[in-house]
Amino acid sequence: xxxxxxxxxxxxxxxxxxxxxxxxxxxxxxxxxxxxxxxxxxxxxxxxxxxxxxxxxxxxxxxxxxxxxxxxxxxxxxxxxxxxxxxxxxxxxxxxxxxxxxxxxxxxxxxxxxxxxxxxxxxxxxxxxxxxxxxxxxxxxxxxxxxxxxxxxxxxxxxxxxxxxxxxxxxxxxxxxxxxxxxxxxxxxxxxxxxxxxxxxxxxxxxxxxxxxxxxxxxxxxxxxxxxxxxxxxxxxxxxxxxxxxxxxxxxxxxxxxxxxxxxxxxxxxxxxxxxxxxxxxxxxxxxxxxxxxxxxxxxxxxxxxxxxxxxxxxxxxxxxxxxxxxxxxxx
Amino acid sequence: xxxxxxxxxxxxxxxxxxxxxxxxxxxxxxxxxxxxxxxxxxxxxxxxxxxxxxxxxxxxxxxxxxxxxxxxxxxxxxxxxxxxxxxxxxxxxxxxxxxxxxxxxxxxxxxxxxxxxxxxxxxxxxxxxxxxxxxxxxxxxxxxxxxxxxxxxxxxxxxxxxxxxxxxxxxxxxxxxxxxxxxxxxxxxxxxxxxxxxxxxxxxxxxxxxxxxxxxxxxxxxxxxxxxxxxxxxxxxxxxxxxxxxxxxxxxxxxxxxxxxxxxxxxxxxxxxxxxxxxxxxxxxxxxxxxxxxxxxxxxxxxxxxxxxxxxxxxxxxxxxxxxxxxxxxxxxxxxxxxxxxxxxxxxxxxxxxxxxxxxxxxxxxxxxxxxxxxxxxxxxxxxxxxxxxxxxxxxxxxxx
Numbered sequence: 247x248x249x250x251x252x253x254x255x256x257x258x259x260x261x262x263x264x265x266x267x268x269x270x271x272x273x274x275x276x277x278x279x280x281x282x283x284x285x286x287x288x289x290x291x292x293x294x295x296x297x298x299x300x301x302x303x304x305x306x307x308x309x310x311x312x313x314x315x316x317x318x319x320x321x322x323x324x325x326x327x328x329x330x331x332x333x334x335x336x337x338x339x340x341x342x343x344x345x346x347x348x349x350x351x352x353x354x355x356x357x358x359x360x361x362x363x364x365x366x367x368x369x370x371x372x373x374x375x376x377x378x379x380x381x382x383x384x385x386x387x388x389x390x391x392x393x394x395x396x397x398x399x400x401x402x403x404x405x406x407x408x409x410x411x412x413x414x415x416x417x418x419x420x421x422x423x424x425x426x427x428x429x430x431x432x433x434x435x436x437x438x439x440x441x442x443x444x445x446x447x448x449x450x451x452x453x454x455x456x457x458x459x460x461x462x463x464x465x466x467x468x469x470x471x472x473x474x475x476x477x478x479x480x481x482x483x484x485x486x487x488x489x490x491x492x493x494x495x496x497x498x499x500x501x502x503x504x505x506x507x508x509x510x511x512x513x514x515x516x517x518x519x520x521x522x523x524x525x526x527x528x529x530x531x532x533x534x535x536x537x538x539x540x541x542x543x544x545x546x547x548x549x550x551x552x553x554x555x556x557x558x559x560x561x562x563x564x565x566x567x568x569x570x571x572x573x574x575x576x577x578x
Numbered sequence: 579x580x581x582x583x584x585x586x587x588x589x590x591x592x593x594x595x596x597x598x599x600x601x602x603x604x605x606x607x608x609x610x611x612x613x614x615x616x617x618x619x620x621x622x623x624x625x626x627x628x629x630x631x632x633x634x635x636x637x638x639x640x641x642x643x644x645x646x647x648x649x650x651x652x653x654x655x656x657x658x659x660x661x662x663x664x665x666x667x668x669x670x671x672x673x674x675x676x677x678x679x680x681x682x683x684x685x686x687x688x689x690x691x692x693x694x695x696x697x698x699x700x701x702x703x704x705x706x707x708x709x710x711x712x713x714x715x716x717x718x719x720x721x722x723x724x725x726x727x728x729x730x731x732x733x734x735x736x737x738x739x740x741x742x743x744x745x746x747x748x749x750x751x752x753x754x755x756x757x758x759x760x761x762x763x764x765x766x767x768x769x770x771x772x773x774x775x776x777x778x779x780x781x782x783x784x785x786x787x788x789x790x791x792x793x794x795x796x797x798x799x800x801x802x803x804x805x806x807x808x809x810x811x812x813x814x815x816x817x818x819x820x821x822x823x824x825x826x827x828x829x830x831x832x833x834x835x836x837x838x839x840x841x842x843x844x845x846x847x848x849x850x851x852x853x854x855x856x857x858x859x860x861x862x863x864x865x866x867x868x869x870x871x872x873x874x875x876x877x878x879x880x881x882x883x884x885x886x887x888x889x890x891x892x893x894x895x896x897x898x899x900x901x902x903x904x905x906x907x908x909x910x911x912x913x914x915x916x917x918x919x920x921x922x923x924x925x926x927x928x929x930x931x932x933x934x935x936x937x938x939x940x941x942x943x944x945x946x947x948x949x950x951x952x953x954x955x956x957x958x959x960x961x962x963x964x965x966x967x968x969x970x971x972x973x974x975x976x977x978x979x
Contacts, residue, residue, distance in 0.1 A: 273600060273840070454955045455600055487920070488913045491906060495913055501900045508892040510881030512871075517893075517914055519871030520921035526953035553923075555839070 257476050257545065260570060261287050261397065263445045265384060265437065267473075269402040269409060270449035271459060275481040278556045279449045279549070279569065280401040281308040285559060286566035288327035292396040295320075295383050299332045299376055299403045311558045324559075328395075334372040337379050338365070373414035374427075377434045384437060409446070409463060412438055412471055439472035446471075449479045452534035461541035477573040478544050482551040484531050487524035496521035545573035579860050580830065582945050583969040586860050587614035587621070590830045592721060592823065593730045593860075596852070597834035598844050602865035602949070602965075605956045606834050607732035608636065608666070609966040612959075615653060615662035616966075619727040622665040622720065626713060626734045634957075636666040643670045645720070648959070656963045665726065674712040682812035691801060711817075714743075718820045743821060743855060750814055830860040835935060837867045837928045842935045849938060861945035862935060863969065868921070868928045869950045873974045875929065876922035881915060890915060947972050 260266060266283060270276035277298065284296035297320075298305050306313045310323040318337070320330025335356060342352045355361050365371065386394035402411055415438060418431035438444055446467060450460040460478060467475050488495045499518035507513065512520075539546045549568050552561055580586040586593060587610055595603045595610070604625050614621035622645050623636070636648065645665040653664055676693060683689035717731050823829060831852060835845035845862070852859055870876045881889035893911035901907065932948070939946045949968045956962060 271599070273838075454957070487917060489909060492910050492913050495910055495917070498897060498901045498905065498910060499914055502896050503900075506892070506896065508881075509888045510879065510885035511889050511893070511915075512877060512880075512918065514896070516871045517918055521914060521917040522953070523868070523871075523921055523951070524917055527951075530954065553927075 257573060258442075260445070260447070261290060261292065263397065264393075264443040265380070265398045265400070266445050266447050267400045267402050267412070268447045268449060269411075269463070271456060274449045274451050274456060275549075275556070276449045277304045277401050278308060278562065278565065279447070279479055279481065280399050281305055282562040282565040282569055283447075284327055284329075284397075284399045285309060285324070285562050286570060287397045287399070288324060289563075289566075292326065293394065294327045294397045294399065295395040296327065296329050296399040296401070297332050297380065297383075298329075298401040299334075301333065303331050305329050305331075305401065308556065308562060309559060332376050332379050334375055335362075335365075337375045338371070341375065370414045370418060373411050374418060374431060374434065377412075377415060377438070378430055381434050381437050409467055409471065409473075412446070412473055416472075441472075441474040444473060446473045446475045447477070447479060448475070449481055450538055451482055452480050452531045452538065454534065457534040457537050457541070460538050464542040464544065476544065477547050478538055478542055479547045479549060479569065480535050480538055481549045483535065483548050484524075484528050484551045487521070487528050496525050539575070545575040547571070547573045579858065579943070580945070583610060583613060583861065583947065584617065586610070586830055586832070586945075587619065587728055587730075588617055590860075591728060591828040592717065592830075593728065594824065594829070594831045595730065595732050595834055596831055596848065597733075598836075598841065598848075601834045601836040601841060601845075602956070603732045603834045605962060605965055606832065606863055606865065606949075606969075607730045608962045609969055610832070611664050611666070611728070611730045612656060612658070612962055612966045613970060614728045614730070615658045615664040616656075618659070618661040620663045620665075620725070621728045621730060622667065622726040623730045623732070624667050624669055624713070624717060624720070625732040626669050633668060636959075643667065643673055643716075645726075652959055656959060669713055669716055674716050678712060678715060678813070682816070711820075714820050714824060715816070718816075718823055721823065743824065743857075747817070750810060750817075825856060825858065827858075830858050832860055833862045835862065835864045835932075837864055837932055839931050842932055845935055846938060849935075849942075853942070859942070859944055861947065862939040863947045863949060864932050864935065865949045865965075866951040867932065867948040868924045869948065869973060870922070870925050876925050880919050880922060886915075948975070 260283060268276050268280040268283070270279075280296060280298070284294045288294045296305055296309075303315050303317075306316050306323060306329055309327065309329060313321075313323060315331075316323070316329045317331060318333050320328050322328045339352055339356050342356075343349050346352060380398060380400055383395060383398055384393075388394050402409075415431040415435035418427060419435055448460060448463055450456045464475065464478070467473065496518055499514065499521050502514040502518070504513065504515050511517065535546065535548065547569060549565055552564060554561075556562065556565070580589050593607075593610055595607045597603050607623050607625060611621040611623035624645075625633070625636075645667040648664040648666060650663075653662065658664065679692050680689060683692060713731065713733065717729055720726070721729055833845055833849060833852070835841050842864075849859070849862070879885075890908075890911045893914055894907045897905060897910050897914075898907035901910075936946055947969050949965050950973075952961060952964060954961070956965060
């Protein structure tokens with residue numbers, strides 16, 4: 247049966263952060279969580295930037311279905327909510343162009359396949375330039391001198407290497423003594439390590455492999471990074487299949503005689519099997535929810551499975567309330 | 579091409595399972611290996627970072643990079659008679675790639691330079707597919723030993739399933755490229771026609787990167803490339819032979835997919851790419867599909883309209899009779915009806931979701947199998963055995979409408 251967790255008080259609400267970095271493997275619904283958070287924040291009156299990292303765009307079609315791509319330049323998708331895609335090569339081009347004042351030469355080089363491979367093989371710059379861009383947005387001020395964005399939500403790349411993304415500035419600061427790169431890395435590292443401003447928000451599924459990967463991720467963050475981590479979002483939890491008091495309905499159904507045929511119903515063994523399927527799916531989900539909470543020692547934010555999928559702002563709004571609710575801590 | 583999984587494991591020497599992460603490739607590979615053993619073959623299953631408990635069940639919990647036999651007693655219980663044998667190994671990708679460098683490096687010094695170089699540390703990530711390639715390299719090595727009738731390989735999860743075929747060529751192209759030649763042999767490259775404009779721009783960009791980074795960026799890259807260049811001949815020849823083995827008559831591929839819309843889209847894309855690359859595809863397997871209990875499809879109508887009241891009454895009476903007077907039979911009857919409808923809609927939705935993949939598999943003459951969602955994760959040999967059974971004796975399926 248579902249354990250009842252006491253609530254974890256005293257956690258700073260998600261919407262009071264300045265920068266939330268949403269992380270998780272592909273398939274966990276990380277992008278939906280980033281979009282739901284951004285939309286909820288914008289609806290509550292905050293000025294929000296949501297950024298995804300990489301070549302493909304997924305956010306615009308969730309937040310404002312049918313809208314054209316937002317690209318590197320970004321665009322306000324709904325009032326108060328700007329979305330953009332941080333393409334490391336676009337950011338590199340912007341940076342080199344500013345430094346060299348030779349747009350055409352820079353573009354010629356950036357288009358070169360071997361140059362790309364050389365850059366692909368070079369560690370660190372992608373992460374640093376992406377985080378540098380985020381830092382730039384965090385610093386932006388409006389004409390009155392107030393921050394241009396109250397909340398920045400970053401949909402971090404779904405790489406196999408998880409959060410090594412966030413470790414780059416620290417490595418650069420420790421490896422490089424002087425120069426613009428070090429200054430840049432220091433500022434970025436300061437932003438990431440600021441436990442009041444910044445939060446890492448992992449998204450997991452209550453299944454075997456994702457549960458294990460989440461435990462590994464949390465252990466790694468605690469061991470190597472200084473970023474704040476105060477909850478795990480556990481996505482797509484299936485609803486309790488039967489009303490309270492009927493938890494063993496499948497067992498009761500399995501006791502029915504097998505023969506009778508009732509109008510419009512499949513035979514009793516099939517009815518019992520349907521119920522058993524729903525129950526085992528639910529219980530397996532709960533086992534791994536518990537395991538995530540136990541192995542990480544962190545409160546969890548359970549999000550419901552939406553049978554029709556997440557297709558637009560209506561679905562995102564259904565995730566907002568449970569996402570912003572106070573997380574629940576596991577019972578000892 | 580084999581027409582079903584049994585023919586597949588009887589006819590081929592190498593079977594490669596491809597698909598994105600989390601779709602049950604490891605389980606599929608283990609199930610195919612078990613079927614081969616049941617057919618009296620000596621089979622080896624090579625896996626990469628599987629779910630931990632499945633690894634424990636297969637007796638390969640620790641990284642060993644060497645095959646280990648599944649105990650004969652355990653196999654006998656699963657219907658493997660004498661003659662059949664099953665081995666399993668967990669592949670250590672980093673070590674396999676290091677082995678490659680060890681084998682082809684020109685000298686011990688070059689080897690040390692490569693292994694210690696920071697660019698090398700990243701090259702397996704960056705030149706996407708190096709990990710997949712080194713897995714295939716290990717398969718090649720094991721197949722040359724001729725100790726197994728069949729090797730079943732579970733490839734690493736990959737966005738680009740063809741990486742293991744293309745990675746070596748990509749690496750060689752890169753070494754041959756003008757930019758790299760410029761770094762390695764500036765004087766030679768500069769003489770080539772049409773190179774100068776590019777060279778000037780490239781040099782300015784590289785110098786800027788060097789100045790900004792202060793990391794010894796160019797120096798390190800040049801060092802890596804120079805050391806690696808000496809390896810390229812041995813590497814090239816070996817890559818050609820690995821490729822010939824995987825695309826040859828003794829080899830076949832099986833595509834694994836998950837039942838989600840995203841999973842199906844991804845699998846369909848992969849199917850097209852594999853076909854275009856001339857990969858010998860044998861079949862498509864969808865894992866964890868919700869199926870209607872027993873056989874066939876869920877009924878189109880479940881106690882609808884006027885039937886509902888009668889159905890609920892019948893259920894309530896039957897439950898009251900079997901579970902006792904104190905059991906809330908009325909509520910239970912309603913919950914049971916809801917459960918049938920919910921599960922039926924899940925089954926219909928899965929059937930609909932995977933239909934396009936089924937059409938494209940059947941249109942290509944591939945075998946098509948659905949593995950039902952089991953009540954628990956597969957993490958023992960018993961579970962592997964159930965998957966194998968689903969592959970060999972597929973439940974009935976409605977014909978293509």
